[in-house]
Amino acid sequence: MDRAAPRPVHFSPDAAPDAGLVTLLGDVARAVGDVPALLELARAAGAKAPLPGQGRTSTLWELLATVAAVDVAAARIFEPHFDALAILAQSGVDPVDGHGEGRGKEPGQSRGAxxxxxxxxxxxxxxxxxxxxxxxxxxxxxxxxxxxxxxxxxxxxxxxxxxxxxxxxxxxxxxxxxxxxxxxxxxxxxxxxxxxxxxxxxxxxxxxxNWYFSRPGFAWGGMGVAACWLGGAVGVARDYRDSLIAAAESGREPDQIALAALGETDRILTAAFQYLARTAARIDAEAGATAGTGTGGAKPATGPSEWSEALRVRGTAASAVERVLALVTSNRGPAPLAFDEQYAKRMADLALYVRQHHGMRDDAQLGKLTLKEGQPW
CATH class of the missing domain: 2.40.110.10 (Butyryl-CoA Dehydrogenase, subunit A, domain 2)
Structure with missing residues (x-):
C-alpha cells in the first residue's frame, strides 16, 4: 500500500502548524538509512530547536516524537545531538568552541554533530x-x-x-x-x-x-528519550490504522478484536502524551519561576524529585510502547514482519530502543524514592 505523507506528532494544547517541521519530516523520510544525511539534518535542526526548561519543552519533545514516528533510528540520531547542545548550554559552554577553538565556524554555528x-x-x-x-x-x-x-x-x-x-x-x-x-x-x-x-x-x-547527574537537565534529557519512544509507537499505531483502512477498502472490514486493539492503542498513546505534555508544562513553569536566580533559568537541583518524575514518565512511556507493540504485532500477524520493510524496521528499532528502560529495576528505584519523598497521589 502507498504510505501516507509524514505528519507531525502534536500533544500540547497550544501546538500550531509548522511548515518547517513538515519540510524536515520529508527530508528525514528521504534520508532513512543514510547516517551522514541524518546527522546533517540533526545538526541543522539543532540550531533551531528549543532547549528544555526554557518555555518550549513540549515543542522540543514533539519534534523528537515526530522524527521517531517517521523513523526510530533517525530519532536515535537527533536526540543525543539535541541533548548535547542542552548540556553545553546548561554548563555555559558554547558548542561553537566547546573545545577551546571554533575551527573557523561562523558565529552561532554548532560545531558538527x-x-x-x-x-x-x-x-x-x-x-x-x-x-x-x-x-x-x-x-x-x-x-x-x-x-x-x-x-x-x-x-x-x-x-x-x-x-x-x-x-x-x-x-x-x-x-x-x-x-x-x-x-x-x-x-x-x-x-x-x-x-x-x-x-x-x-x-x-x-x-x-557529579554536576552532570545532579542538574535538572539530566532528568529532562531522560524524558526526551521517552518522547522518542512514544513517537516510535505512534509510527507503529499509524501503520496499524492504515492497514485496517486498506483492508476495509478491499472489502475486508476489521472485526471487533482488531477494532478493540486500535481503540486500546488510541487511549494508551493519548494518556501517555497527555502526561508528557503536563510534565513539559510543569518543567517550563518551574524553570521560569527561577529565571534570574543565577541558574540560567533552570530549576536548581532539589535532590531526587526531578528524577522521580523522569522515572514516572519513562516507565509510563515504556509500558505504553510495550503494549502497543504487543497489540499491533499480534493483530497484524507475521506477513508485514516478513514482507513490509518499513514496518519490520520500525518494530525492530523500537523494540531495541525501548530497552534503554530498565523495567522493574527502574520501578524499584522509583519505589525507593517514593518511600523517601512521598508521592503526588
Whole structure:
C-alpha cells in the first residue's frame, strides 16, 4: 500500500502548524538509512530547536516524537545531538568552541554533530586527570553510538576525587580510537554502539564532579528519550490504522478484536502524551519561576524529585510502547514482519530502543524514592 505523507506528532494544547517541521519530516523520510544525511539534518535542526526548561519543552519533545514516528533510528540520531547542545548550554559552554577553538565556524554555528556518552560497563573505565595542557582523558568508554561518524561528544569520566564529571571532547583528536562493534541486532542496524578508547585526549570540563547527574537537565534529557519512544509507537499505531483502512477498502472490514486493539492503542498513546505534555508544562513553569536566580533559568537541583518524575514518565512511556507493540504485532500477524520493510524496521528499532528502560529495576528505584519523598497521589 502507498504510505501516507509524514505528519507531525502534536500533544500540547497550544501546538500550531509548522511548515518547517513538515519540510524536515520529508527530508528525514528521504534520508532513512543514510547516517551522514541524518546527522546533517540533526545538526541543522539543532540550531533551531528549543532547549528544555526554557518555555518550549513540549515543542522540543514533539519534534523528537515526530522524527521517531517517521523513523526510530533517525530519532536515535537527533536526540543525543539535541541533548548535547542542552548540556553545553546548561554548563555555559558554547558548542561553537566547546573545545577551546571554533575551527573557523561562523558565529552561532554548532560545531558538527554531537553525541552523549555516559554509560558504564565492565572492563571499561575512562579517567580524567589534570596535566600541564589541562584535563586529559585516558581509558575506554562503552556504548558510544556512531562515535566514528560524530565530530564531538559530551562524555562522563571518573575523576581523581572519586566522582564522575562531564567533559566536551573532540572525537577527531588523534588520541581517539573507535572500535567497530560486532552489531548483530536487527534493530537500529545503522547506529551500532561500540567502545571508544582515549589516550591523553584534551577535554573541556562541563560543571564539576557529579554536576552532570545532579542538574535538572539530566532528568529532562531522560524524558526526551521517552518522547522518542512514544513517537516510535505512534509510527507503529499509524501503520496499524492504515492497514485496517486498506483492508476495509478491499472489502475486508476489521472485526471487533482488531477494532478493540486500535481503540486500546488510541487511549494508551493519548494518556501517555497527555502526561508528557503536563510534565513539559510543569518543567517550563518551574524553570521560569527561577529565571534570574543565577541558574540560567533552570530549576536548581532539589535532590531526587526531578528524577522521580523522569522515572514516572519513562516507565509510563515504556509500558505504553510495550503494549502497543504487543497489540499491533499480534493483530497484524507475521506477513508485514516478513514482507513490509518499513514496518519490520520500525518494530525492530523500537523494540531495541525501548530497552534503554530498565523495567522493574527502574520501578524499584522509583519505589525507593517514593518511600523517601512521598508521592503526588
Amino acid at each position: 554531537w553525541g552523549v556518552f555516559a554509560a558504564e560497563g565492565p572492563g571499561a573505565r575512562l579517567e580524567a586527570k589534570a596535566g600541564d595542557a589541562g584535563i586529559l582523558l585516558s581509558g575506554s568508554k562503552p556504548w558510544c553510538s556512531l562515535a566514528s561518524k560524530l565530530d564531538s561528544a559530551v562524555i562522563t569520566a571518573h575523576t581523581v576525587t572519586g566522582g564522575r564529571a562531564a567533559f566536551a571532547v573532540d572525537l577527531r583528536h588523534p588520541g581517539v580510537t573507535c572500535e567497530e562493534p560486532a552489531w548483530v541486532a536487527r534493530g537500529l542496524r545503522e547506529i551500532p554502539s561500540g567502545t571508544v578508547h582515549f589516550s591523553q585526549v584534551p577535554a573541556v570540563p562541563l560543571g564539576g564532579d
